[in-house]
Amino acid sequence: MRVIAHATEDVSRVRETLDFFLSGAGVKEAAKLIEELQAEGHHGNPITILSVQLKKKAECLNFAHFVRENFSEEDVDMLREEMPERLDEDLVFHLRFDKQAAYLQQVKLTNSSDAIIAKVKIETYPKNREKAGAIVEELFG
Structure with missing residues (x-):
């Protein structure tokens, strides 16, 4: 998951949006997992990029269930309705969550660019889009 804290936003509040999803997924010591990167926006404005990667199967499944x-x-x-478009050729399922709703402890999809972006890698052996779609349906549908 990745989220941007703009210069006009309190980084600690944006961090709380990630904490909301991580605690819902049962991630222990979530604060230690969140990486913080200082960057410059398109117009030269300072931004902070917060990101976290879940690798443990149990945490990933807990995240999907949450x-x-x-x-x-x-x-x-x-x-x-959008599932086929959200699953790319590399079997990565793309989600965007409303940042403001997450701060209020709600899970809500959004199409906004100012969102918490989640990319869920679906593993199938061998690589198979139909099987990946079925897994996505089972997890999120």
Whole structure:
């Protein structure tokens, strides 16, 4: 997951949005996992990029279950409709969560560029888009 804290935002509040998802996934000591990078925006403005990568299978499954359990029916319907477009050729499933909603402890999909971006790598052996789609459906649909 990755999120940008703009110069006008309090980095600690943006960090709380990631903490919300990580605690929902049962990640222990989440604060230690979040990487912080200082960068410059398109117009020269300072930004902070916060990112975290979950690698343990249990944490990844907990994340998917947490997201699914907290989706509104509207978000579930939208996700089902957009599933094929959200799964790329490398079998990475793309999600964008509303940053403001996450700060308020809510899981909500958004199309905004100012979002918490989650990329979920779906593993199939051998690589198979249909099997990956079925896994995504099982996890998030």
